[in-house]
Amino acid sequence: MIYIMERIGVWVGAILTFAILSFLYKDNPFYKIAEQIFIGISAGYWFIYTIYNILIPNLFTPVLTDFSNNRLLLLPAFLGFLMLCRLLPKIDWVSRYPISFVMGTTAGMSLILFLRSDIIKQTSETMMNPFSAPDLAATIGQLILIIGTLTGIIYFFFSKKHEGVFGTTARVGIYFLMVSFGAAFGYTIMARISLLIGRLNFLLGDWLGIIKP
Amino acid sequence: MKILNILTKIDRRIIFLLIFFGVAFPLLVTINFKLGVTKNVRKVYNMIEETPENSTVVISYDYGPSTKPEIQPMAIALLNHAFRKKLRVICVALWPMGVQMCNEALETALQYFPDLKYGKDYVNMGYKAGGMVTINHMAKNFRSTFPTDEGGTPIDEFPILNGINNFNKIAFIIGLSAGDPGIKQWVQVAHDSYGKPVAGGSTAVQVPFLMPYVNEQQQLTGLIGGLKGAAEYEKLINLPGFATKGMDAQSIAHLIIIMFIVIGNIGFFASKKQKN
Secondary structure, three states: OHHHHHHHHHHHHHHHHHHHHHHHOOOOHHHHHHHHHHHHHHHHHHHHHHHHHHHHHHHHHHHHHOHHHHHHHHHHHHHHHHHHHHHOHHHHHHHHHHHHHHHHHHHHHHHHHHHHHHHHHHHHHOOOOHHHOOOHHHHHHHHHHHHHHHHHHHHOOOOOOOOHHHHHHHHHHHHHHHHHHHHHHHHHHHHHHHHHHHHHHHHHHHHOOOOOO | OHHHHHHHOOOHHHHHHHHHHHHHHHHHOOOOOOOOOOHHHHHHHHHHHOOOOOOEEEEEEEOOHHHHHHHHHHHHHHHHHHHHOOOEEEEEEOOOOHHHHHHHHHHHHOOOOOOOOEOOOEEEEEEOOOOHHHHHHHHHOHHHHOOEOOOOOEHHHOHHHOOOOOOOOEEEEEEEEOOOOOHHHHHHHHHOOOOOOEEEEEOHHHHHHHHHHOOOOOOOOOEEEHHHHHHHHHHHOOOOOHHHHHHHHHHHHHHHHHHHHHHHHHHHHHHHHHHO
């Protein structure tokens, strides 16, 4: 019985895969059906997942089993309840309080973390003596890092017109940016092809059994 | 000039079809393109290699089924390596579906280590919402962040978690991530705030944004990027798997794309010259 259910699952997966891939030819009803099924199942799945994996273990169970030690949990529960007021037009303004709470705490935490990890540490990483590097390749690499960082930042300085020496430096910055866009594009292709490999591995392995999945 | 017109007007569906067959062919017929190991992947390998036996480590599964083909191979390879080095692994998840990903990776890796015991050699703590707040809380009080494992068993029943109250007794953390929350948060909180070594494995799309963290300050000790990174890791531990097999298909697909970029550019410049 389990085997039959597994095979049905694999066939459904294969049919839906082809339905989605058919969009590459042109938009069609099979693609639309698969898309709607995906959206519907995702919404249903997340709804149930949130109840069983977030609300029950993190709120209901602690509060119901040990109320005195977990009564503080009622505060976030109340804020969560206020968020639901968005569904009632007359009192939807109430939902702004939990939203502002989330925004405030996230901004406060992120500010310190980003300042330290992404600004101070990253900036100090470019403050180096490239000529003290162990070999020529490392020296060249560190010089490129310093020049790329400086020219890239100069490109994003818009309070002065990009002309003369300043304009030339900004133009060098554009070349560094282009290289980074190219690298990002290459990595994106690699990622998307990996997903296609995963799907084909499923079709040729799990579905058709031609290769070992 | 007729060829020129054809080159500039190739139907995109022909490109899709060629890539489809270009990817399918190497899956059916093994080619075995040569694969080198990059410095960043070797750094992750060395980190595990140099960690003393019986140390406790954390692996965070911050991805879902949509990025499984890229990240799952490295998750399996890392678990294999950690178990081979007799490290004790605590699995956590900042993404809900990470729990399922972890269980599947453990199932595959444990085929090579049937004697390992749940709760003693490895444990799956499950998912916890909150991202950076959760990591911060974990670093201060691990036990109150995860009072039970994913199945609801209290953590006091697991020998692997004896004495684990915060990050002090954790040797290192590896974040396997497909987005936010993920490696970035582990770097910001676990490394930059608490000084814990953090390494990562990510989707290829994320690599350009995470690479700056692999620096002299070792915000990230090393980074395994995409399917290629996973294939490199499989090569390092001498355990070829899905990533190694997938790299042939990856290479053929890249060749096809490069070929079309070149053809497109030739067509573009030639038609521009013709107009002039």
